[in-house]
Amino acid sequence: MPAPLSRRRLLQAAGTTAAATAVGPLAAGSPAAGSPAHGATPAPVRPDVGTLAFPFDLGRVRLTASRWLDNQNRTLNYLRFVDVDRLLYNFRANHRLSTGGAAATGGWEAPDFPFRSHVQGHFLTAWAQAYAATGDTVCRDKALYMVAELAKCQANNGAAGFGAGYLCGYPESDFDALESGAPVNGNVPYYTVHKTLAGLLEVWRLLGSARARDVLLALADWVDRRTGRLSTARMQAVLETEFGGMNAVLTDLGRQTGDARWRAVAQRFDHAAVFDPLAANQDRLAGLHANTQVPKWIGAVRAYKATGTTRYRDIAANAWNMCVGAHTYAIGGNSQAEHFRAPNAIAAHLANDTCESCNTVNMLALTRELFTLTPDRAELFDFYEQAWLNHMTGQQNPADPHGHVTYFTPLRPGGRRGVGPAWGGGTWSTDYTTFWCCQGTGLEMHTRLMDSVYFHDGGTTLTVNLFVPSVLTWAARGITVTQTTSYPVSDTTTLRITGDAGGTWALRVRIPGWTDGAVVGVNGVAQDITATPGTYATVERAWASGDTVTVRLPMRTVVRPAPDNPNVGAVTHGPVVLSGDYGDTALSSLPSLDVGSVRRTGSAALAFTATADGAAVDLGPFHDAHGHNYTVYWNTGGLASVRIANAVGGLVLGIQDMSTADGGRALLWTDSGTADHDWELVPDAGGTHRLRNVHSGKVLGVLDMSTADGAAVLQWSDNGTADHRWTLQDLGDGTCTIRNAHSGKLLAVRNGSPAVGAFVVQDADDGTADNRWRVLR
Numbered sequence: 222m223p224a225p226l227s228r229r230r231l232l233q234a235a236g237t238t239a240a241a242t243a244v245g246p247l248a249a250g251s252p253a254a255g256s257p258a259h260g261a262t263p264a265p266v267r268p269d270v271g272t273l274a275f276p277f278d279l280g281r282v283r284l285t286a287s288r289w290l291d292n293q294n295r296t297l298n299y300l301r302f303v304d305v306d307r308l309l310y311n312f313r314a315n316h317r318l319s320t321g322g323a324a325a326t327g328g329w330e331a332p333d334f335p336f337r338s339h340v341q342g343h344f345l346t347a348w349a350q351a352y353a354a355t356g357d358t359v360c361r362d363k364a365l366y367m368v369a370e371l372a373k374c375q376a377n378n379g380a381a382g383f384g385a386g387y388l389c390g391y392p393e394s395d396f397d398a399l400e401s402g403a404p405v406n407g408n409v410p411y412y413t414v415h416k417t418l419a420g421l422l423e424v425w426r427l428l429g430s431a432r433a434r435d436v437l438l439a440l441a442d443w444v445d446r447r448t449g450r451l452s453t454a455r456m457q458a459v460l461e462t463e464f465g466g467m468n469a470v471l472t473d474l475g476r477q478t479g480d481a482r483w484r485a486v487a488q489r490f491d492h493a494a495v496f497d498p499l500a501a502n503q504d505r506l507a508g509l510h511a512n513t514q515v516p517k518w519i520g521a522v523r524a525y526k527a528t529g530t531t532r533y534r535d536i537a538a539n540a541w542n543m544c545v546g547a548h549t550y551a552i553g554g555n556s557q558a559e560h561f562r563a564p565n566a567i568a569a570h571l572a573n574d575t576c577e578s579c580n581t582v583n584m585l586a587l588t589r590e591l592f593t594l595t596p597d598r599a600e601l602f603d604f605y606e607q608a609w610l611n612h613m614t615g616q617q618n619p620a621d622p623h624g625h626v627t628y629f630t631p632l633r634p635g636g637r638r639g640v641g642p643a644w645g646g647g648t649w650s651t652d653y654t655t656f657w658c659c660q661g662t663g664l665e666m667h668t669r670l671m672d673s674v675y676f677h678d679g680g681t682t683l684t685v686n687l688f689v690p691s692v693l694t695w696a697a698r699g700i701t702v703t704q705t706t707s708y709p710v711s712d713t714t715t716l717r718i719t720g721d722a723g724g725t726w727a728l729r730v731r732i733p734g735w736t737d738g739a740v741v742g743v744n745g746v747a748q749d750i751t752a753t754p755g756t757y758a759t760v761e762r763a764w765a766s767g768d769t770v771t772v773r774l775p776m777r778t779v780v781r782p783a784p785d786n787p788n789v790g791a792v793t794h795g796p797v798v799l800s801g802d803y804g805d806t807a808l809s810s811l812p813s814l815d816v817g818s819v820r821r822t823g824s825a826a827l828a829f830t831a832t833a834d835g836a837a838v839d840l841g842p843f844h845d846a847h848g849h850n851y852t853v854y855w856n857t858g859g860l861a862s863v864r865i866a867n868a869v870g871g872l873v874l875g876i877q878d879m880s881t882a883d884g885g886r887a888l889l890w891t892d893s894g895t896a897d898h899d900w901e902l903v904p905d906a907g908g909t910h911r912l913r914n915v916h917s918g919k920v921l922g923v924l925d926m927s928t929a930d931g932a933a934v935l936q937w938s939d940n941g942t943a944d945h946r947w948t949l950q951d952l953g954d955g956t957c958t959i960r961n962a963h964s965g966k967l968l969a970v971r972n973g974s975p976a977v978g979a980f981v982v983q984d985a986d987d988g989t990a991d992n993r994w995r996v997l998r
């Protein structure tokens with residue numbers, strides 16, 4: 222950043238919120254777009270472009286007893302408790318109004334904190350969502366009171382010496398400084414304006430408040446005047462300072478009002494230095510402040526939906542692919558010391574300040590946006606579940622009745638949740654002395670936990686993306702869906718369909734990429750439908766009220782290696798990351814896990830034991846790892862590598878061109894000592910092994926999970942599919958067969974060729990010599 226001393230170095234933290242992104246496909250008055258159960262939502266004037274899936278309004282999905290409902294209730298306790306007059310202190314003081322005797326707040330809302338008045342917008346959003354989701358009138362009334370008081374602040378701008386519409390907790394001169402290229406040390410002015418705009422938009426949308434609309438439009442008008450007079454070059458320089466999701470919220474304002482002017486203002490916040498490489502699909506994220514970027518990506522997908530300009534869609538989709546594919550830890554979070562590191566640098570950055578939670582809240586919002594464009598892409602919600610369950614559920618302290626949160630989620634060995642930035646105490650958030658970014662986004666997250674469980678297509682198809690105890694009221698069709706499950710403790714969920722269920726329609730269920738052998742049943746009868754991992758299974762039938770769908774997603778316990786070090790990995794069981802419980806013991810390095818020793822100790826809970834560093838250790842779901850030191854990553858190395866020689870000519874198994882890419886072909890080669898000839902036999906379920914290439918870190922699998930004779934054998938990321946498991950059977954003569962657990966075929970050589978470079982395939986168990994191998998230890 223150009224500032225002589227950036228707020229990052231000064232404060233060691235900050236972040237942003239998700240943009241207001243709820244979408245409805247249909248025109249005003251349509252029951253499907255309808256109003257939430259507890260508010261009057263003005264329908265957006267402009268429909269979105271390219272949207273194929275639509276969430277339900279918050280009031281239509283109700284959480285029932287579960288960890289998620291507990292989280293929601295703790296956050297509701299805090300939202301109901303907090304003193305609005307204290308939250309108004311900085312606004313009133315800055316706009317020259319009486320603070321009414323309210324005590325000032327602390328942390329990032331202290332009266333001398335550079336970007337004070339960022340958190341109030343988060344509260345507005347959270348209160349509005351809480352009312353929409355649960356009908357909590359205390360939250361509604363707090364939101365409306367704050368908006369009324371903010372209107373008074375805005376109305377006093379003449380006396381305060383500010384331009385019309387201005388609304389901040391610090392002087393307008395901070396924007397003069399920003400525009401002159403010398404921002405006030407530590408301030409990120411448009412970051413705070415974004416929060417306020419987004420909060421006001423939600424109060425307008427979810428509570429139907431005309432006053433919120435008017436305050437919002439006045440502040441947005443101020444933004445237009447302020448930015449409209451800057452040259453493009455000057456505006457791009459302004460964008461070097463973190464600005465949250467200004468592009469997103471202004472685009473959404475255009476959607477809500479139908480006024481094209483707001484898209485034009487939003488476009489001024491297109492940050493070329495970030496967007497251009499993303500449009501070209503170049504990963505230049507390393508070194509960037511992570512959460513400064515994610516809201517811009519959300520703004521890009523919102524801009525696509527507003528304009529149909531595919532460059533915006535590509536920016537967002539490419540950013541998602543890069544972030545999830547190369548910058549994300551096993552728990553679904555990203556960043557270390559708030560910054561992106563080199564692509565795939567994961568094991569190299571297992572620190573105390575990993576995974577700022579704002580980033581994940583925003584990645585979830587981005588994921589949801591992309592899903593509505595490409596609802597067949599199951600990997601989107603595989604990631605959503607991974608991050609939502611392992612990172613965000615555990616962000617909140619279950620021992621705190623106000624649901625306070627951790628800012629970072631440490632991934633160093635011996636880490637413990639409850640790590641905040643120094644300004645604000647350094648541990649858990651508090652009622653009045655922290656007010657960090659992650660606290661604000663946490664309030665938003667935990668009042669919309671239900672918003673992505675179900676989607677519809679605007680017609681008759683219903684999609685189930687998450688497995689959470691909940692009740693969906695599909696008002697447009699008069700259907701109620703009641704989901705009952707103890708998932709992920711159990712691998713099964715039940716969906717009971719009641720109401721006007723009659724007629725033929727389709728129920729789509731996400732079949733996660735990590736499962737194997739998923740079964741979908743209706744009224745106790747297994748359905749003859751495709752349930753391939755990493756896709757959606759569709760049950761289309763003539764339904765009747767009372768029909769019950771069961772979805773079983775078998776879970777396996779596997780090690781997920783870090784992309785930069787195949788000897789470091791996290792243990793997962795289905796979607797759940799398991800962590801080791803080390804009590805109060807400090808760890809100086811990653812424990813060495815005996816991978817084959819991991820055992821589940823009962824079916825009533827996700828309780829496991831294993832041996833690490835020669836001692837027994839208990840493992841449990843990471844989202845429940847509170848109040849003790851843990852390790853998420855383990856040293857899983859120590860497996861002796863082997864070479865695998867074909868019985869025919871003695872050539873060894875290697876990878877074509879020593880590729881490290883997914884899809885690199887397995888072939889035979891002279892035993893020349895290159896590292897791609899070394900393999901680790903990683904123990905897996907049922908006595909099977911994965912064959913992990915020491916050079917690439919990838920594991921051996923079959924092209925497209927084929928079950929056909931002659932199908933190519935190749936290396937792939939260790940993503941847990943069944944074709945990655947092999948059974949070695951000793952034939953007693955120094956050779957063995959290597960049988961694929963998915964296809965039942967044997968590892969073999971194409972046409973039985975003994976030649977250097979012959980491709981390795983799977984083949985029928987026909988007794989030919991090329992089906993036999995020697996493991997050279």
Ligand SMILES: [Zn+2]
Binds near residue numbers: 237578
């Ligand atoms: Zn944050």
